Amino acid sequence: xxxxxxxxxxxxxxxxxxxxxxxxxxxxxxxxxxxxxxxxxxxxxxxxxxxxxxxxxxxxxxxxxxxxxxxxxxxxxxxxxxxxxxxxxxxxxxxxxxxxxxxxxxxxxxxxxxxxxxxxxxxxxxxxxxxxxxxxxxxxxxxxxxxxxxxxxxxxxxxxxxxxxxxxxxxxxxxxxxxxxxxxxxxxxxxxxxxxxxxxxxxxx
Amino acid sequence: xxxxxxxxxxxxxxxxxxxxxxxxxxxxxxxxxxxxxxxxxxxxxxxxxxxxxxxxxxxxxxxxxxxxxxxxxxxxxxxxxxxxxxxxxxxxxxxxxxxxxxxxxxxxxxxxxxxxxxxxxxxxx
Numbered sequence: 001x002x003x004x005x006x007x008x009x010x011x012x013x014x015x016x017x018x019x020x021x022x023x024x025x026x027x028x029x030x031x032x033x034x035x036x037x038x039x040x041x042x043x044x045x046x047x048x049x050x051x052x053x054x055x056x057x058x059x060x061x062x063x064x065x066x067x068x069x070x071x072x073x074x075x076x077x078x079x080x081x082x083x084x085x086x087x088x089x090x091x092x093x094x095x096x097x098x099x100x101x102x103x104x105x106x107x108x109x110x111x112x113x114x115x116x117x118x119x120x121x122x123x124x125x126x127x128x129x130x131x132x133x134x135x136x137x138x139x140x141x142x143x144x145x146x147x148x149x150x151x152x153x154x155x156x157x158x159x160x161x162x163x164x165x166x167x168x169x170x171x172x173x174x175x176x177x178x179x180x181x182x183x184x185x186x187x188x189x190x191x192x193x194x195x196x197x198x199x200x201x202x203x204x205x
Numbered sequence: 206x207x208x209x210x211x212x213x214x215x216x217x218x219x220x221x222x223x224x225x226x227x228x229x230x231x232x233x234x235x236x237x238x239x240x241x242x243x244x245x246x247x248x249x250x251x252x253x254x255x256x257x258x259x260x261x262x263x264x265x266x267x268x269x270x271x272x273x274x275x276x277x278x279x280x281x282x283x284x285x286x287x288x289x290x291x292x293x294x295x296x297x298x299x300x301x302x303x304x305x306x307x308x309x310x311x312x313x314x315x316x317x318x319x320x321x322x323x324x325x326x327x328x329x330x
Binding site: 084085088089090107111114115118119136138143 | 254264275307316
């Protein structure tokens, strides 16, 4: 049964769109997830995906994504953020066959992207914090992002991505951040994405 | 050849009264000179955020500053629901933050209450 408070909250929020930021370190699968959501509900993609870090260097998004699950629904403006990083060395891009001039330009754009993503932390209504299930969750970028969101009381759902990989350990993320819902998924294969939609509607709808 | 790495420890008292930007400038100034900086009492999430933003502005692809490594210890936030209801979520535990040039500092392992770091030679030199 829906409580009175929740009912009033839903009426007030009705028609209001939620600005949902997709945050995380570079190469955790933010754009793959944004594309998955956009494809599932609007039949189109948000941006290009690449194995080269910092492929997304500007905030890209999709408006009016309506998610309907189990009788509930939510309208979202999806904002796919550039990966947040504490360092950017153009020479790291040379390993991917990019020449020095392009690598320098890419690094310069990427620094601006990180700043843009950080500034958006003050304007989003809710966040999907994407983490790579194959990596150590005690990553400072994760800790700093969550710390800032918690300080501002912004709802967070942690997406433990890449569970299609054999070395994935999504439980480590659950142990590291027990204060937030953690949904293990593969944005690439679509595994468990339905559970993520349910959680989005439950928590934000 | 033995490569020397300088360690700077900043006490809580020394940081007290400084604005967020003053703290960030103090730390970045030391890190850009090659120091590993340990800040007693640590940085708040907002200070960490400002430090990352300012670092991005300072990265210059033509010189040798390519960013920082930043590690905080003691900000594990596994607070029980009861504590949250009682309003003791905001209680700040003792914390410290380690910051160093990205081409020098590397994390080996981190778990609640412990961190292992490695200071290394510059990868590209």
